[in-house]
Amino acid sequence: MSKPAYKRVLLKLSGEALMGDDAYGINRATIERMVADIAEVAKSGVELAVVIGGGNIFRGVAPGAQGMDRATADYMGMLATVMNALALADAMRHVGIVARVMSAIGIEQVVEPYVRPKALQYLEEGKVVIFAAGTGNPFFTTDTAAALRGSEIGAEIVLKATKVDGVYTADPKKDPSATRYESINFDEAIAKHLQVMDATAFALCRDQKLPIKVFSIVKPGALMRVVMGEDEGTLVHV
Ligand SMILES: Nc1ncnc2c1ncn2[C@@H]1O[C@H](COP(=O)(O)OP(=O)(O)OP(=O)(O)O)[C@@H](O)[C@H]1O
Numbered sequence: 381m382s383k384p385a386y387k388r389v390l391l392k393l394s395g396e397a398l399m400g401d402d403a404y405g406i407n408r409a410t411i412e413r414m415v416a417d418i419a420e421v422a423k424s425g426v427e428l429a430v431v432i433g434g435g436n437i438f439r440g441v442a443p444g445a446q447g448m449d450r451a452t453a454d455y456m457g458m459l460a461t462v463m464n465a466l467a468l469a470d471a472m473r474h475v476g477i478v479a480r481v482m483s484a485i486g487i488e489q490v491v492e493p494y495v496r497p498k499a500l501q502y503l504e505e506g507k508v509v510i511f512a513a514g515t516g517n518p519f520f521t522t523d524t525a526a527a528l529r530g531s532e533i534g535a536e537i538v539l540k541a542t543k544v545d546g547v548y549t550a551d552p553k554k555d556p557s558a559t560r561y562e563s564i565n566f567d568e569a570i571a572k573h574l575q576v577m578d579a580t581a582f583a584l585c586r587d588q589k590l591p592i593k594v595f596s597i598v599k600p601g602a603l604m605r606v607v608m609g610e611d612e613g614t615l616v617h618v
């Protein structure tokens with residue numbers, strides 16, 4: 381059997397993808413299917429860290445946050461990612477994956493704080509590390525947290541698992557004529573304002589020479605194909 385293409389990866393899971401076909405929250409069947417995909421990767425020996433989004437529960441720039449102080453709304457968004465992280469870790473436990481949640485915001489009765497050497501130790505031990513609460517700072521996103529933590533842990537690639545199967549010339553949900561890139565460089569993605577990820581995340585990955593693979597978490601087997609280095613999704617590169 382062929383070997384995985386990477387030793388250590390940072391997987392960014394869209395919070396919105398956790399909703400499945402529901403209007404908000406966590407869809408049980410969806411999270412179980414995602415975790416089954418993750419289990420396959422973990423069993424292949426790849427060291428796996430995960431950053432989970434919060435869009436299925438709360439987004440600081442959402443209509444529900446209108447009129448709120450932006451930083452307060454963003455802290456609510458970060459706390460939403462902690463809920464998703466706990467749900468993800470619990471679903472992993474059910475299938476025998478040992479996971480540790482580490483939060484960028486201090487809530488030690490609930491989850492342990494993010495401490496970089498400890499995260500590295502867990503990865504070396506073969507545990508899955510789930511980074512919760514984004515960067516711990518308002519005015520950022522979990523995509524930027526993925527770029528940041530991916531850089532800190534020396535991941536070889538950020539795998540952005542989302543609801544679309546790659547980076548398109550425009551948002552494919554709004555423009556059906558949009559076409560998918562097989563690969564694109566960071567400067568072009570930033571210059572064209574391609575909003576599949578925010579510019580801060582693209583810029584950090586570019587500066588750290590950390591490639592990103594954007595692919596669909598909804599497509600069966602796509603995560604494993606990405607990890608095996610097969611043709612899937614869009615590669616964003618330097
Ligand atoms: N050029 C583009 N190519 C692909 N997708 C795009 C593009 N522009 C906008 N999008 C949209 O970006 C979305 C991907 O963002 P996604 O919701 O996964 O990230 P997120 O905001 O980090 O998620 P969450 O907050 O739920 O964790 C896609 O669902 C797609 O509709």
Ligand SMILES: O=c1ccn([C@@H]2O[C@H](COP(=O)(O)O)[C@@H](O)[C@H]2O)c(=O)[nH]1
Nearest residue numbers: 433434440454457458514515520521522
């Ligand atoms: O570093 C961060 C990460 C996230 N937030 C807030 O949380 C929500 C949810 O994150 P998504 O990346 O949109 O899934 C985000 O909209 C922000 O409000 C943050 O402030 N800082």
